[in-house]
Amino acid sequence: KQKVATSFVQGTLVRNPDIVGVMFIMTIDPSKISTSITPFAMIDEHSALPQEQEILFTMHTVFRVLEIKQMAENSRLWEVQLTITDESDPQLAGLTDCIKQEAQGTTGWYRMGHLMLKVGHFDQAEELYNELLESASTDSDRAFIYHQLGWLKDDQGKYPEAVKFYEKSNKILEISLPPTHPNLASSYNNIGLVYKNMGDYSKALEFYEKSLKIKEKALPSNHPNLATSYNNIAAVYYNMGDPSKALSSYKRPVETYKAALPPNHPD
Incomplete structure (x- = not known):
């Protein structure tokens, strides 16, 4: 699936020389979150393009940025590695409390x-x-x-x-x-x-x-x-x-x- 996404983005970059592409790679480990707090669902059977294996996230879903790197094969393409998290993450909980206080x-x-x-x-x-x-x-x-x-x-x-x-x-x-x-x-x-x-x-x-x-x-x-x-x-x-x-x-x-x-x- 990543190859398909990369091919799609690179084709867009060729047609639009003034833009930069960003590809988000999401790691979703249900054991690391409470699905009752941060639910998500596979919606293949409801999608117009089932082969894309789309996932629907709740609006308050938060991802932690693990890494941002420039792709070796294309200097105008960047990859962002994300992992799903929730309020059980101490740093996110601290930030949430701070925002609530502010x-x-x-x-x-x-x-x-x-x-x-x-x-x-x-x-x-x-x-x-x-x-x-x-x-x-x-x-x-x-x-x-x-x-x-x-x-x-x-x-x-x-x-x-x-x-x-x-x-x-x-x-x-x-x-x-x-x-x-x-x-x-x-x-x-x-x-x-x-x-x-x-x-x-x-x-x-x-x-x-x-x-x-x-x-x-x-x-x-x-x-x-x-x-x-x-x-x-x-x-x-x-x-x-x-x-x-x-x-x-x-x-x-x-x-x-x-x-x-x-x-x-x-x-």
Whole structure:
């Protein structure tokens, strides 16, 4: 079957000299997964081309990438080796838990909006958040939605609009939260990030330092979020053409990360 697939792909490459071919080789070992969680089925008898031995997978099926290699006989053809996996895989389970934690929001609609942002479906996310904003009944919900719209506009590169939404969110938080609340630190940090993206480094530094002051009061001295603030401030100093202050600031996150994270952590 692999020879048939290779022949098909190579024929396509000959007819289309500007494209690259990728062939996925999937290993499916039922003993390595729970078929009740990740079901699949052979659909030969229902297929228009039974000889192709097609397999139907459930939409949430996940494959682990084992190897990616360029084919020796054709530099425009690549082979990707995959093996099926499921939530019994410790690394996949850890990633799934992390994604669940990142999908903030009190309801399914809020979490849906967050996931739309994560995958770059900005128009759909904006439409959803505007509808949620119309029905929001609490200040905390409105602050959250304004924050998400700010994030959306920042990702789109629409920085003035991002600042507007972030500041609307921040105004609510400043009224409703104590001055050392961690959510205020995150709010100030996000505003600083947008100003940095706009090239307004003095304003970025102002908000980064506001964020840092709260974190220094609210968090232990070796908390990774402190390292993030030190790193952001260092980047601003570097962009402002002050390498000595940048270097001094960069040393602080390194020490904080060393104290807070295991030695093999990617950060």
